[in-house]
Amino acid sequence: MRKASPELEEFIDGLIRRAAAKHYHPTIFIDMRQKYGTVSAISRLVRSGDLQSGFTRLRRLELLDWTIEAAVERFPNEFNVNDRECAAFRLRQARQEDRNA
Template identity: 40%
Template sequence: MDEAALKTWVAESIRISAAHNYYPSYFIEMIKRYGERRAMARLMTSGEIQTGFSKLDKLNLAHEWSVEAGVLKFDKLFTEQEKDVARFRLAHIRDSSLQSRMR
């Protein structure tokens, strides 16, 4: 899978989020500034867990449509460290100790 496919997936993720009344405005701004792949990578290297991740979890969309899910789906485009962060966050999505690290 390549960056064109990633771009299409990100657009679909945003569309699905909006259909559930969640608008990932911070992520959209990051995409405008850095592009899809770089924005996603930056979110994985940040020590903060984005509130959008929690919102997608509450909508039962995180495992399929979160940035973390996208990093794993398009794994060839991301580093091992970025994929490790994505796996960790998805595996511990409801861990209350991580909630304090939300942005």
Template identity: 55%
Template sequence: MKAIMDPLEAFIDETIQISLSKGYPPTTFQRMRRQYGTVNAIERLVTKGEIQSGFKKLLSLGLKDWSIEAAVLKFPERFSIDARECAEFRLRAAEQGLI
């Protein structure tokens, strides 16, 4: 019997592979993911006051839809209201060219 892959974990794995293929290794996120688990790592990063360099790097590579902020909105039931609001704010700011 084949194990069913968690859709969020699969999305994040794909995000990392795409980032690596563009020459950006998201090492801080990968370390935090191992340390805290995927959801907790994302929560910690997205709800921090400052915009992470990784998010800025993904934006510069045209990978906004592969950011952890995008993951929060793609899988909203997995995250806190605070994380969802922070992700929405960051993505909206990015679309407006404020980041």
């Protein structure tokens, strides 16, 4: 299990606080984070071919910049190239759709 930097951990804690303030509690991610560690949990989710419900929910709550994909974008050295590409693709798609809406 690769250890996340204190900055990444702080960012993720902020994501959870912001989501909770809008009445969303990402329990599946929180459980995965405890089980696998922050970096591994994020990697598993961003590499999944399925659009994660948490991403969709945070986007609807106008917290796109606080998704785990945004964490990968913000802390690229903590993730491998595949994680970075998957996260970038999902964010690019969402931002484009938001601009076109």
